[in-house]
Amino acid sequence: MKKTICSLLLILSCSLVWSQQYHRPVKPVKNVIVMIPDGTSIGVVSAARWYQIYNKLGGENLNIDPYMCGTVKTFSSNAPIGDSAPTTSAYMTGMPQRTGNVAIYPVADPENDLVKVDPSMAYQPLVTILEAAKIQKKKAVGMVVTVEFPHATPADCSSHYYARGKYEYIAPQIAYNNLDVMFGGGNSIVTDDMKNHFKKNNTTLIQDDINAFRSFDGDNKVWALFQEKELPYDLDRDDSKIPSIEEMTRKAIDHLSENDNGFFLMVEGSKVDWVAHGNDAVGCITEYLAFDKAVGAAIEFAKKDGETAVIVLPDHGNSGFTIGRRDLKSYDKATIHDLFANVSKYKRTGEGLERILLQEKPEDFKAIFKKYTDIDLTEEELASLLSSNNYKEADYMKKAESQNMGHAIVDIMNSRTYFGFTTGGHTGEEVFLAAYHPQGDVPLGMNTNVQINHYLSDVLGLKESLPEMTKEVFAKHQEVFSGLNCTIDKSTAFPQLTVKKGKKTLIVPAFKSVAYMNGKEIDLGSVTVYIDKNDTFYLPANLIEQLN
CATH class of the missing domain: 3.30.457.10 (Copper amine oxidase-like, N-terminal domain)
Structure with a gap:
């Protein structure tokens, strides 16, 4: 009996400590920057760090490393493995949501709901942190992404609908939410109505013009979009045409910081998720490293400014990326050279190399592959490229068995490395949490996505809660x-x-x-x-x- 009482007291003590760590006082700051490397599992972060060390790209630490402070449990309202729409929506609104939901209250699923869901609230749009910063605190607001601007994560911050793919309803909301900054992709989605609205509310629209983007220094709102939809992966990016996520982040901060009331900025390393879906190891590593440079820019500003908090966290995991897989024998004796020499020679992602090969003659494939990967293709590997669905069929009888060239390229590139993947989809493990606050008021330990929303509300200094605002807005x-x-x-x-x-x-x-x-x-x-x-x-x- 005595032992049982002691155990209960210990559990109660731990529970109190656990509870207190999420209710620490938080001093509000003038500026808040939320940075989301979409779909980034911790394995990708580890590989990116070792890749940086091996290639002597800037020291032994990533920019996030000194600010790691915990983990985040991400989930949908009715499922442990989340998708981008409901998971970032939870960060932005404080309510976990169902797959496809964009900042909107979920329909109840009594058999599976992981949180309390009020059926009478179904489909209710929910005020987001970005909207609260703009409406309640009169702050400048902006977003930087590497996909089309109405994609799931940016949509979660600045629009509301139950189906994330309804760009025709989501895109105008983002435009009419009168953002001070929107940098990313999606020129094909901008409508004449949106352009007319931009003219009325003094928004400069820059489309596929990097010089205009780089030289912009006006006081008005600004959108700079590149490409028809998403931007290319960083490894495939032409710097003379497409800005890096670091450059866009610096530009956004420079412009937003002119507001006397401060600003809220969301930066998404959008395509870590995309390249993880494709199981492209070098793409995962280099895409994350590009995002980490943007983190460095944000932290640099925050430290100089003294009134800025930076919160960095993925929305969910993806692909089960690992350093090491079952065909790596004597794994504990594998050197950094064994693990990172080959991947460090890759000069394009699988998608980037596919674009090049699709324009070339079959007799040039081996030389081109060697140029961009240092891989000598076998005859069997060459045949897999030539029989790709989106190139041409070597044998019409094998058409049903063939796959797109990009998939074949990634398989060839990965076969020369020891990186593993468990899936081509999202995964349900906790994600990392890193944060900087000028007074050190950062969330610690394991946080839920809902608790992250509460922290963001506190650090912004919201006087009126998001549920209260939702009733009014x-x-x-x-x-x-x-x-x-x-x-x-x-x-x-x-x-x-x-x-x-x-x-x-x-x-x-x-x-x-x-x-x-x-x-x-x-x-x-x-x-x-x-x-x-x-x-x-x-x-x-x-x-x-x-x-x-």
């Missing part, structure tokens, strides 16, 4: 305009709510931050969201005042 139209004549027109590009009272007619288009009172445009200060599942507009609760 995203109220249901039936409640806001109770008793009034409301109609929804779904025949237009965006659904449109019309509310009439006497001689006043209010028209509210979905997924924008403007409305029209008797034809005159008014700024709502936040975006509106229409959900077809419940035929509801979510909009500012004070919009009723326009009709009084």
Whole structure:
């Protein structure tokens, strides 16, 4: 009995310590930078560090190393292994969500929910940390990504919908959220309506013009987009055409820091995730290292500024990347040269080399492969390239068995290394947490994604909680305009709510931050969201005042 009581006291003591570490006082700061290397498992970080050491690229430490302070348990509302949309949404809103959800309350799944989910809240847009920084704290806000701007992670910060792939609804929200900075990809997604809005709200739009990007020093808002959709991997990037994530981060900080109220910036190393999905080892390593340089730029600014916190954490793991795999014999005797010599010779990712080979003649494949990887192709390996689905078939009878060249290239490159992968999908392990705060007020130990959101709220100094803001910013139209004549027109590009009272007619288009009172445009200060599942507009609760 005595032993049992002692055990219970020990458990209670540990629980109290565990609880206290998440409720330490946090001094708010002027600027907050959140940096997310998407889909980065700890194995990728370890390999990147050894690669840097082996190639003498800048010392034995990564830029994150001095600031490692814990881990983060990431998960969806109803599943331990998360996808980018629900996991970053949890960081931004404080509510875990279902796969596909972008900053929106999940539909309940009683049999599997890992957190308490209120069924009556389904599809409710949730105010994000970025939106709160802009609306409540009047801070400048911005994002830097290496994919198209409405992709899952940036969408989680600045838009709301239940399906992450609905770019036609997500992209305009990001545009109408009036960001001070948006750097990344996605020129093909910018619409004429978005361009017109940029002109109205004094936003400079730079498209595929690196010189204009580098020389920009205006006071107005700025978007700089490159490529039709995503940017190339850093190893394949042409620096004369596409800026690095480090350069974009420095530019974003320079511009945002001009705001007297401070700023919130989200930086995503977006394509660590993409290259991990493709099991491309050199891509994982070099893409993470490019992101780590951006971390260095942010920390450098934060230390000089003295009023900036930097939080670095992936949204989930990916691929089960390992240094070492089952065909590595005497693994404990493998030298750093054994493990990193070959991968260090690779001058392109599998995707980058594929682009080159697809433009070349078969007789040149061996020489080109040797040039970019130092690999002498075997006849069997050459045949696998020539029979790729996206090149041409060496034997029409084997067409069903063939695969794209990129896959074949990665298999060949990886066969000369000892890196392993367990999957081509996401994984459920905890991810690393690194943080810098001028007073040392950083989250410690193992944190959940929800606790990270609470830390971000505290470090921003939010006086009004995100749930309270959500009630004001995203109220249901039936409640806001109770008793009034409301109609929804779904025949237009965006659904449109019309509310009439006497001689006043209010028209509210979905997924924008403007409305029209008797034809005159008014700024709502936040975006509106229409959900077809419940035929509801979510909009500012004070919009009723326009009709009084």
